[in-house]
Amino acid sequence: MKNSIKVQRAIHDLTQAGLAEKIGVSRQTINAMEKNKYVPSTVLALKLAELFKTAVEDIFQLEGNE
Amino acid sequence: MKNSIKVQRAIHDLTQAGLAEKIGVSRQTINAMEKNKYVPSTVLALKLAELFKTAVEDIFQLEGNE
DNA sequence: TCATTAAGTAAAGTTTACTTTGCATTTGTT
DNA sequence: AACAAATGCAAAGTAAACTTTACTTAATGA
Numbered sequence: 301m302k303n304s305i306k307v308q309r310a311i312h313d314l315t316q317a318g319l320a321e322k323i324g325v326s327r328q329t330i331n332a333m334e335k336n337k338y339v340p341s342t343v344l345a346l347k348l349a350e351l352f353k354t355a356v357e358d359i360f361q362l363e364g365n366e
Numbered sequence: 367m368k369n370s371i372k373v374q375r376a377i378h379d380l381t382q383a384g385l386a387e388k389i390g391v392s393r394q395t396i397n398a399m400e401k402n403k404y405v406p407s408t409v410l411a412l413k414l415a416e417l418f419k420t421a422v423e424d425i426f427q428l429e430g431n432e
Numbered sequence: 433t434c435a436t437t438a439a440g441t442a443a444a445g446t447t448t449a450c451t452t453t454g455c456a457t458t459t460g461t462t
Numbered sequence: 463a464a465c466a467a468a469t470g471c472a473a474a475g476t477a478a479a480c481t482t483t484a485c486t487t488a489a490t491g492a
Contacts, residue, residue: 301409315468326451331470338449341479342411343367346428356422362412381438392481397440404479407449 303360305334308352323347369426371400374418389413 309319316330323344333340349356375385382396391410399406415422 301412317468327469328452328471329450332450335470337471339407339409341405341449342408342422342426343405343428344449345408345411345422346367346426349423350428356408356411357415360408360412362409362416383438393439394441394482395480398480401440403441407479410479 301339301360301362302336303333305330305348305359308348308354308359312352319351322351367405367426367428368402369399371396371414371425374414374420374425378418385417388417 305319309316314322316334317327320327320330324347325344329340329344332338333344345356345360348359352359371385375382380388382400383393386393386396389410390413395406395410398404399410411422411426414425418425
């Protein structure tokens with residue numbers, strides 16, 4: 301699964317730490333998500349979508365394999 | 367977080383086991399999700415949305431607390 | 433009534449999300 | 463060059479997702 305968190309952060313001018321604080325996770329969680337180290341929970345996805353005022357599908361996209 | 371998986375299953379005439387098979391998880395996972403026993407991963411959410419031809423936000427909704 | 437299918441539940445085990453800490457590297461600014 | 467802010471990364475620990483097995487209960491129909 302790929303994601304556009306980094307782009308969305310840029311659009312909203314947020315640092316990893318700033319975003320982390322806004323949605324209530326650690327900075328490492330944001331960093332790891334951006335680097336595709338793990339798959340976030342649906343709650344996290346919904347919070348990001350809400351914050352970025354977009355759809356979950358706009359931030360996260362399945363890739364062929366999954 | 368609440369979800370409308372049960373309704374979507376009804377619309378698409380799928381049993382828990384049938385849905386589980388389609389998206390590649392165990393039947394227990396579907397049952398537990400429906401009963402809000404745990405928060406699914408974003409990959410699961412995207413697969414469900416894809417299968418049900420709807421948006422993730424249509425299936426899963428944040429509640430006040432989260 | 434009996435059999436079958438679907439759904440609820442629960443325990444034990446494995447995998448993985450997420451935290452915390454801490455340090456190294458990059459990038460921008462003066 | 464020097465400093466600070468932002469990012470990358472990694473190890474160890476905790477919490478939670480997900481699996482497997484298995485038993486129970488509800489609903490449906492022959």
